[in-house]
Amino acid sequence: MRRYRARWLFPGDGPPILNATIEVRDNDIISLSIDDSDAVDLGNVALIPGLINAHTHLEFSTIPAPLQPLRDFTSWIPSVISWRQEHPDGISSAIRKGLDESISYGVTTAAEIATTDWRSDSEASSTPLNVLMFREYLGLSDEAVDFQLSSAREFLEQPGSEQVKIGLSPHSPYSLHPDLFEGLCELAEQHQVPLAMHLAESPEELELLETGGGKLAAMLQQLGVARPELFKESRRPLDYLHRLDCGVPVLVVHGNYLGQREIEFLKTRPNMSVVYCPRTHAAMQSAEHPWKELLEVGINVALGTDSRASNPDLFIWKELQFLHKRHEGIPASELLKLATINGADALQLGRVGLLKQGHIADLCVVSLQGASIENPESGLFDSQNQPAGVMKHGEWVVTPQALKILEQ
CATH class of the missing domain: 2.30.40.10 (Urease, subunit C, domain 1)
Structure with missing residues (x-):
């Protein structure tokens, strides 16, 4: 002892x-x-x-500075895609760097959005961090549906360990064929693994869901992946929340533009949490995040860093310092909950x-x-x-x- x-x-x-x-x-x-x-x-x-980072993308950990233009979401996304295409072989080293960076600044548990299953990387998987690996899937084409769902099934057939648990991440409403979204939710329910989805992230996303048009529709057209017929029916983030609510823990990532109907729904769903990324939000969005309102009505809010594509580092401690500077009247013990017990509740992790x-x-x-x-x-x-x-x-x-x- x-x-x-x-x-x-x-x-x-x-x-x-x-x-x-x-x-x-x-x-x-x-x-x-x-x-x-x-x-x-x-x-x-x-x-x-130990601090809990409830949302990050470790594969971007070698980006030296946030990609631009941060204030233009539909131009920033292509810059992320371009960076990924220009660095196809650096994922493994980036993940190891991100894991080391995280633990050096007090993070002991991280929820990672992964486009590859890096559990077979002995150096990365030997990290002392606890990791909840959400395998990310996206695609708007009909061909993508079967391919991605097959990949998800293979991922789930290799169960997580005590140190690296697993979940699924349908990427975002603007990047998912409805059948792919439905299939991922079904798999999560069948295997009882958590879900994480980027939702209500930008005004452009809300416009696409409501009207089928706008800057995100134009971006998809420019990228050559547009499927306008998939967005003919007017929707809200609430429609996605309803399907995500399938009896497993759910991370609503960002939630920058959750409306009152979404908030009313979330406050009756203890299995669903919102992950707020303060510095990424401040850099990319003009509206205030509703995190204090969410807490006031009983919705669990945890903190994430997002990735170095939108944030200068992966330090949850600096997210807390950022919030403290902006909200000096909030006691440190209350802010600390966002990166400790709230994160544990969001990920439904016991004894941390x-x-x-x-x-x-x-x-x-x-x-x-x-x-x-x-x-x-x-x-x-x-x-x-x-x-x-x-x-x-x-x-x-x-x-x-x-x-x-x-x-x-």
């Missing part, structure tokens, strides 16, 4: 605890206590639950997301500077405070400074 004392400990579901000690045995948290003078003192730090007895010992050490040492509820996410240690399943994968000094 090992005991570590910190200036503050954020359990993940309440306010911070002063001079707290956490006791760890093997993978698990055995107990929490106060003022344990015999514990290893980590100094002026905060212990927080909290620092409590009986939970897995996944945690992050945050160095505290200045006023945050005395008042972390208002200062935890101050710009000078950064992750400085990471424990995964009871083992240090990023050693905090205090332990490095003791080991010298």
